[in-house]
Amino acid sequence: MPKLIYLHIMADQQDTSQSTTSPYKRIIPDIEDWPIHIISKNREQVIKSVVEETLQNIINKNATEKDVHNELAKAIYLEKIRVERPWKTDPPDDKKFWTEVKNKLVEFESHPDGNIEAEKEILRRIITRYVTEIVGNFNKGTYQFSERFVPFAFNRLLNASHSRAFVRLFGNKKDLLKSIHVIGEIDQLRNLAKDGIVVVVPTHTSNIDSITVGWGISAIGLPACFYGAGLNLFSVRFLAYFMNRLGAYRVDRRKKNAVYLEALKTYSTQTIYQGGHSLFFPGGTRSRSNMVETQLKLGLLGTALEAQRRQIINTNGEGFKKVYVVPVTLNYGFVLEAPELIDEHLRNVGKERYFVPSDKYSSSYKILKFLYRFITADADFTIAFGRCMDIFGNPVDDNGNSLDQNGNVIDIRDYFKSKGELKYDTQRDAVYTKMLSEGIVKAFKRNNVALPEHVIAYAAFKLFQQKHHTSDLYSVLRMPEEFRELSKDELREAVRKVVKELTKLEHKEEIRVDPIVKAEDTDELIDYAVKKLGVYHAKRPLLKTKKGMIKCQDMKLLLFYHNRLEGYGLEKHV
Amino acid sequence: MSKKYSVGVVGAGSFGTAVANLLAENNHVYLYSRRAENVDEIIRSKTSSNQKIHENITPTNDIGLLTRECYLIFPIVSSDGFKDMIRTMAPFLRPDHILIHGTKGLAVKKKGLDKLKQRARIAGKNVLTMSELIRSESVVVRVGCMAGPNLAKEISAGLPAATVIASRFDEVIHEGQMALKSPRFQVYGSYDIVGVELAGVLKNILAIGSGIVSGLNLGENARALLITKGWAEIIKLSEALGADVKSFLGLAGIGDIIATCSSPNSRNYSVGYRLAKGETITDIKNTMEEVAEGINTIRIANGLANYYKVNCPIIKTLAQGIFEELDVQAGIEYLMKYRMSMDVEFI
Numbered sequence: 021m022p023k024l025i026y027l028h029i030m031a032d033q034q035d036t037s038q039s040t041t042s043p044y045k046r047i048i049p050d051i052e053d054w055p056i057h058i059i060s061k062n063r064e065q066v067i068k069s070v071v072e073e074t075l076q077n078i079i080n081k082n083a084t085e086k087d088v089h090n091e092l093a094k095a096i097y098l099e100k101i102r103v104e105r106p107w108k109t110d111p112p113d114d115k116k117f118w119t120e121v122k123n124k125l126v127e128f129e130s131h132p133d134g135n136i137e138a139e140k141e142i143l144r145r146i147i148t149r150y151v152t153e154i155v156g157n158f159n160k161g162t163y164q165f166s167e168r169f170v171p172f173a174f175n176r177l178l179n180a181s182h183s184r185a186f187v188r189l190f191g192n193k194k195d196l197l198k199s200i201h202v203i204g205e206i207d208q209l210r211n212l213a214k215d216g217i218v219v220v221v222p223t224h225t226s227n228i229d230s231i232t233v234g235w236g237i238s239a240i241g242l243p244a245c246f247y248g249a250g251l252n253l254f255s256v257r258f259l260a261y262f263m264n265r266l267g268a269y270r271v272d273r274r275k276k277n278a279v280y281l282e283a284l285k286t287y288s289t290q291t292i293y294q295g296g297h298s299l300f301f302p303g304g305t306r307s308r309s310n311m312v313e314t315q316l317k318l319g320l321l322g323t324a325l326e327a328q329r330r331q332i333i334n335t336n337g338e339g340f341k342k343v344y345v346v347p348v349t350l351n352y353g354f355v356l357e358a359p360e361l362i363d364e365h366l367r368n369v370g371k372e373r374y375f376v377p378s379d380k381y382s383s384s385y386k387i388l389k390f391l392y393r394f395i396t397a398d399a400d401f402t403i404a405f406g407r408c409m410d411i412f413g414n415p416v417d418d419n420g421n422s423l424d425q426n427g428n429v430i431d432i433r434d435y436f437k438s439k440g441e442l443k444y445d446t447q448r449d450a451v452y453t454k455m456l457s458e459g460i461v462k463a464f465k466r467n468n469v470a471l472p473e474h475v476i477a478y479a480a481f482k483l484f485q486q487k488h489h490t491s492d493l494y495s496v497l498r499m500p501e502e503f504r505e506l507s508k509d510e511l512r513e514a515v516r517k518v519v520k521e522l523t524k525l526e527h528k529e530e531i532r533v534d535p536i537v538k539a540e541d542t543d544e545l546i547d548y549a550v551k552k553l554g555v556y557h558a559k560r561p562l563l564k565t566k567k568g569m570i571k572c573q574d575m576k577l578l579l580f581y582h583n584r585l586e587g588y589g590l591e592k593h594v
Numbered sequence: 595m596s597k598k599y600s601v602g603v604v605g606a607g608s609f610g611t612a613v614a615n616l617l618a619e620n621n622h623v624y625l626y627s628r629r630a631e632n633v634d635e636i637i638r639s640k641t642s643s644n645q646k647i648h649e650n651i652t653p654t655n656d657i658g659l660l661t662r663e664c665y666l667i668f669p670i671v672s673s674d675g676f677k678d679m680i681r682t683m684a685p686f687l688r689p690d691h692i693l694i695h696g697t698k699g700l701a702v703k704k705k706g707l708d709k710l711k712q713r714a715r716i717a718g719k720n721v722l723t724m725s726e727l728i729r730s731e732s733v734v735v736r737v738g739c740m741a742g743p744n745l746a747k748e749i750s751a752g753l754p755a756a757t758v759i760a761s762r763f764d765e766v767i768h769e770g771q772m773a774l775k776s777p778r779f780q781v782y783g784s785y786d787i788v789g790v791e792l793a794g795v796l797k798n799i800l801a802i803g804s805g806i807v808s809g810l811n812l813g814e815n816a817r818a819l820l821i822t823k824g825w826a827e828i829i830k831l832s833e834a835l836g837a838d839v840k841s842f843l844g845l846a847g848i849g850d851i852i853a854t855c856s857s858p859n860s861r862n863y864s865v866g867y868r869l870a871k872g873e874t875i876t877d878i879k880n881t882m883e884e885v886a887e888g889i890n891t892i893r894i895a896n897g898l899a900n901y902y903k904v905n906c907p908i909i910k911t912l913a914q915g916i917f918e919e920l921d922v923q924a925g926i927e928y929l930m931k932y933r934m935s936m937d938v939e940f941i
């Protein structure tokens with residue numbers, strides 16, 4: 021059984037000679053030797069290379085000139101719709117640009133022939149605009165500053181919150197983020213990242229995921245990653261300043277046209293192929309329901325496969341670099357945007373196609389407040405690194421060998437061969453990507469950490485459902501306040517059963533369970549979890565009444581936190 | 595032009611031999627049999643499972659040789675022996691092998707077997723199709739299945755027929771088509787491997803039922819009733835398992851039903867016929883040369899129906915008739931008295 025490492029990050033461990041406040045030393049000591057630093061040195065060159073390849077890919081993927089034209093026209097049409105509802109991050113000349121290219125296209129359309137070269141030029145202009153927007157940067161100085169500043173800032177904020185006074189900002193030293201656990205297969209990851217290429221794929225529930233997982237990667241001594249971050253995070257000026265310089269690249273979910281997606285994928289493929297460790301959220305967007313993702317977006321995942329294929333084919337299978345996929349499950353006992361997320365989830369169940377993403381939580385003030393609340397809430401929070409897998413979802417051993425069911429080593433070059441020869445097959449690669457996504461989904465579930473907050477929310481919500489078993493979910497959610505109370509006895513009984521079952525599942529390596537869930541006696545666990553569950557929400561998911569009952573102020577929030585433990589068959593045991 | 599490789603067939607039963615003969619029209623074929631003496635006998639008599647073998651076929655007992663020489667392999671052994679077979683092959687298999695199986699049975703995980711025997715209940719996660727078994731026991735990913743109205747006797751007699759090859763991979767479908775197709779054999783493709791597998795497997799239930807109808811001389815109206823309503827049960831059950839039921843209308847579903855439910859050449863049909871004539875299931879099993887997959891399938895399907903609470907009176911009655919020795923007449927009475935609902939309420 022793999023060793024579980026609990027890494028409690030302590031303030032006292034702050035040591036500037038190390039990468040962060042963690043006991044792990046950097047696997048590559050000098051930032052200048054980091055792949056991200058080397059690849060990002062010449063941003064202009066990167067942009068040029070991505071633009072040319074994207075253009076070529078689009079031309080290759082469309083059989084005729086007419087198809088290229090249609091793809092272009094469609095992209096412009098969709099962009100014209102998008103610019104009608106601009107976000108703050110959009111460049112001010114967006115509308116002008118798209119009107120201009122539209123007019124150009126119309127102009128060429130009126131010519132009877134000979135417009136393909138001109139259309140290619142329009143396409144190149146659009147791609148250049150996209151790529152320039154997407155491609156990030158990496159600045160050594162900013163990185164060094166931020167890696168000292170971030171824990172420092174976290175630390176001061178935390179101390180301030182503990183003493184409830186900013187005046188004591190530089191006062192007593194308390195544990196920094198004492199409730200953050202970084203757990204999992206860290207040694208294996210550190211080992212494989214030295215020679216291989218690592219693609220980190222975390223679950224996604226909160227806007228602060230980007231920051232926390234970035235911090236987690238630095239804490240375990242890995243070099244910074246190329247980082248696919250949602251555009252809304254760039255709208256916070258102070259965050260954007262850092263992200264623009266720390267290898268983050270922009271992913272704009274509103275742009276669904278083929279030209280944009282091709283540009284994004286080409287950039288990702290090139291960086292991974294060149295050995296840049298990468299990170300993106302394969303769920304695509306935050307999990308509205310708070311359930312661990314079961315469906316992943318295949319676009320960016322496919323770029324990891326494509327990069328591995330190129331590595332193998334371009335080296336003719338000799339001396340290639342191996343791509344390792346690292347599933348990471350992030351868990352929070354408190355998600356500030358939970359009320360909006362669960363609302364959106366309930367509204368959009370079954371009609372996700374009509375969901376229009378908003379840029380809520382994108383003002384600097386809101387995000388800062390958010391961060392502050394998250395940190396000061398002192399809620400439980402874990403980053404669980406799963407075992408590395410290869411690009412086909414096979415587990416790998418500590419030396420990076422892919423293993424089959426029986427522990428035999430697999431030669432992954434064979435996956436790209438047909439009748440003994442390395443061969444390109446896009447349909448086959450698409451199936452492989454699907455296989456990888458299935459592997460990641462399973463790993464997410466296995467590495468999910470049952471926090472005390474989840475356990476209590478799960479037990480309580482299931483009890484409410486049982487009491488009103490004739491009602492559907494929506495009726496349960498609208499239950500009048502006087503029915504939303506549980507006695508401590510019944511809750512204790514239910515929690516006990518859930519914990520017992522979770523322990524069994526953990527034994528079978530189907531989930532991870534937070535030590536507090538197992539260690540405390542049930543009453544203490546309930547007290548602890550009720551106190552912490554969604555502590556900063558205006559309406560509390562669970563609250564202790566004066567009469568000693570446990571009351572729910574907001575059923576939807578309770579559902580949200582409960583959802584994290586859905587899909588394990590626990591309901592049979594409550 | 596790239597080198598032409600041999601094609602392998604694992605299992606020299608009647609269907610395996612028929613497929614090997616089909617393949618031999620376009621390729622050199624290695625036909626594997628587990629028993630060395632069987633291989634010797636095939637070489638000596640140039641006959642396998644009562645079929646003359648094509649001159650392009652080389653019988654072999656060497657699985658290492660077969661997996662080395664062939665990228666495309668057709669495992670065609672009974673579901674009982676499938677796991678052992680794939681475990682024997684596994685050490686020699688690589689991710690660039692293509693396996694297209696032709697087995698119309700299901701495997702049960704050890705965990706589910708006890709519950710199935712004791713309580714006639716089994717969860718879908720404890721039942722594996724053969725493609726799932728290949729994936730779980732070997733490193734092979736390019737998996738496909740072949741199913742359709744393919745009675746071995748007719749194929750070996752050179753009569754025209756068609757089959758469907760289902761796989762998630764274009765490459766598998768394409769390679770299967772190239773290897774198999776001939777002026778007398780059409781090969782269709784499908785991406786819905788689970789649907790095609792389930793259709794091919796579950797139709798055997800109705801083949802046994804149809805044999806009973808014949809054995810009891812219940813007439814063609816009764817046969818049509820059994821097949822139509824039985825198929826509706828099977829579709830409902832497959833939907834509960836999460837399968838796409840489109841494939842049930844294709845060659846592997848309707849196509850195979852029409853062939854097996856009316857032909858005495860079908861093994862499963864003859865099981866039903868002999869049951870109706872008063873033989874016990876143990877006697878029938880003991881005297882059959884090859885396994886009739888339907889017997890086991892009825893038990894599993896009944897277990898699944900019980901687990902998912904899908905109303906399947908025909909499957910249930912067949913299961914009781916075979917495993918609990920329910921009197922045939924009582925079974926028919928039960929079914930004829932069954933409360934009727936709307937005709938087509940599925941799909």
